[in-house]
Amino acid sequence: MKLRLRFIIFSLVLIVVSFLAVWASVKSLAENIIEQWAVRYAEKQILFDRERTLQPIMREIVLSRQFASSIVIRAFAENPDDPALRATAIQEMENFRFTFAEANYFVAIKQSGEYFHNDSNNTYAGRQLRYLLDSSRPQDSWFFKLIEQRRNIHINVNPDVALGVTKLWIDVLMMDGNKVLGVVGTGLNLTRFLNEIVASTDEGVTNLFIDSDAAIQLYHDRSMINFASISKDHVQKITAHQLLDSPDDKEKLTQALKQARSKRDLVVSDFVMVKNTRNLMAIAYIPELDWYEVTLIDITKLLPISKFSGIFIVYALSIVSLIILFNLFLRRTVLKPLRHLEQAMAQVKQGQPLNHQLEGQGEIGALMMHFSQMAASVHESKLELEAKVQQRTEALERLSQTDTLTQLLNRRGMSEYLESALIDNQAGFGFIWLDVDYFKEINDLYGHAQGDYALKEIANVLNEQVASSGFCARWGGDEFLACLPQSNDKQLFSVAERIRLLVTQLSLSSASNNRVLPLSVSIGVHLSREEESLEQALHCADSALYQAKAEGRNRVCCYSEG
Structure with missing residues (x-):
């Protein structure tokens, strides 16, 4: 056999050997990157979806x-047989109905077992009392379970057979x-939540809560949804x-849930088999709802290895x-950039931004540029999400401290x-x-709208x-409360008297009776x-207020001992 032929062979x-070796190494590297x-x-x-999920629910939780x-509704709950309290409470329920995102509410009274409800179409106007709760009826067991467990807040997906609706219900104990x-x-x-939060994902990505x-x-x-899960036994x-194939994967899920609950800011991830397909499972705990968000990613669909085939061809x-210069070429154009890339990946894995520019040539350079862009993105x-979470937290805090009618501080x-x-x-x-x-x-003669107007005008004064x-x-x-730091008796009385006089210049009128x-x-x-x-101090101010009312109202009284 001639040397040339031997050399060619x-x-x-x-x-072939080099190609196979490079193919295997690059394929492994690509899979690792993927x-x-x-x-x-x-x-x-998962963090983005958690924020999307929390935003609408947290608003409704605060309102709930x-x-x-509500003082009015609590008073009725303690005396459900009082007709006056019943009428006032139903009016209060209707006032709150318009504050909720979907203009519906429910009120379940423990003492009487009455269940009140109205929806966005005002379907049950005048008929807000829908039915009586019965502990022997399975569909009502959620109510008695909540009271038994004394869970202050509970999020529940539940079909109400009597009302003919299925919703994501926010339940808050009235205490x-x-x-x-x-x-x-x-x-x-429920359908909107499934479409906007659960179903709106990329191909190969499955979200569930x-x-x-x-x-x-x-x-x-x-x-697969557990409707009225609070009333079911664990086996049901x-x-x-x-959703997982093997007992080992199920144990991974159990451990991941424990880990996510113990470290609430952590997203726990692991690989599991779902329908004989390898999936990345990511889990985050949502403490505000006592839920977990689980994301299953089929990597072969989200980012198939075939997308890296161009790199393999260029390598071959x-x-x-350049077979003669293979070692030098590999060292200069592959191994060194990949080492930098690996270091950069380690930084990204630790949640740190890249501290140096990744440089390379050809396809490796393009890969590193894309990785740099991905890491920066x-x-x-992450920074944007943290900022949004901070903004939402501050907004919810302000909302919880502000009276919605007068825009003053609440209690x-x-x-x-x-x-x-x-x-x-x-x-x-x-x-x-x-x-x-x-x-x-004022409320009886002019209606609650005029009463609200009076409160806002007095609040402005x-x-x-x-x-x-x-x-x-x-x-x-x-009732309103004002505080003046670094005050004295004269100044305090002067301000109070000025407020009283300005309020007397206000008045309400009614077109119906010309009063x-x-x-x-x-x-x-x-x-x-x-x-x-x-x-x-508050007790003293309150005592002075009662003295002013006892002396005929429309006056200012200062607290005095005895």
Whole structure:
């Protein structure tokens, strides 16, 4: 055999062997890149979906908590046989209905077993009492389970047979201290959630939401959803474990749920088999709902290895044309850039931005450029998501501290402000406690709309007189509380008297009966003293208010001992 032929054969063998070796190494590298990219993609996707899920639900949770805190409805829940309280409570329910996103509500009373409901079409106007709850009826067991477990907030996917609707229900316990009065809340359209949150994903990506028992709550396949899961035994529930092939994978899911719950900011990921296909499973805990979001990614569909075939072909052609310079070429154009890429991947894996520019030539350079862009995009998305979460948190905090009618601080917001303000300023802190005179008559004669108008006008007067030197809040119902730091008795009385006089210049009128009703307020003031607690100071101001009302209303009274 001639040397040339031997060289040709040797070269061909070397080319084939080298090609196979490079094919195997690059394929392994590509799969590693794809897997690590899939992990980053899953983390980004699951955090994004968690924010999308929380945004509409958290708003409804905040409103449902306010609903459960309604003094009117709680009073009715304790005395359900009182016709006056019943009428007032139903009106309060209807007022709250328009604040919810889908304009529906439910109120379930523990003492009487009554279940009230109305929807966005006002279908049950005048017939808000829909039925009576029965502990022996399976479809009503959710109510008694919630009360038994004393779960303050519960998110439940449940069809209401009596009402003929299936919704994502937000259940909030209505409490009076430690006493459970009932359950209130609202419902969100299940189909919209499935379409917008669960079904709107890329090919090969499956999203589902499960509860603390791994029971499926939201999933594109409705037959797998656990409706009314709180009333089911564990053996009756369809869990996420049933989507996995092997017992080992099911154990991975169990451990991942525990890990995600213990480290709430962590996205836990692992590889599992789903229908004989290798999937990346990513899990994040949503503490606000006591749910988990689970994302299953079929990598072969999301980013198939065939997309890297061009790189393999270029490598093979490069080996054929430059076999003699193979080692040098490999060292300069492949091994060194890949080492930098591996270092960069390690930085990205640790959540750090790239601290140096990845450089390379040809296809490796293109791969590194794409990786750099992907890493920058992942880091930027992480920062954006963190900023959005911070913004949402701050917005929810402001919402929880603001009275929606008057835009003043609510009782919670004022209480928190007072607790922090009185730490450094115990004495000389002025309190003005204001109560609208004959407010019930205003509502009875002119309606709640005029009553709300009166509250807003009085709130404007109060804010104009106090905002520059203190702060004010709607304490509840028709009561307002203003505070003036570093005040004295003369200044405090002067401000209160000015507020009273300005309110007397306000009036309400009704086109139906041509009556004009002047507004007035009773005001109690108190200047805090050394070693006086916040509760004592508020009690003194409240006592002064009751004195003003007892002396004929429309006046200012200062607290005095005895």
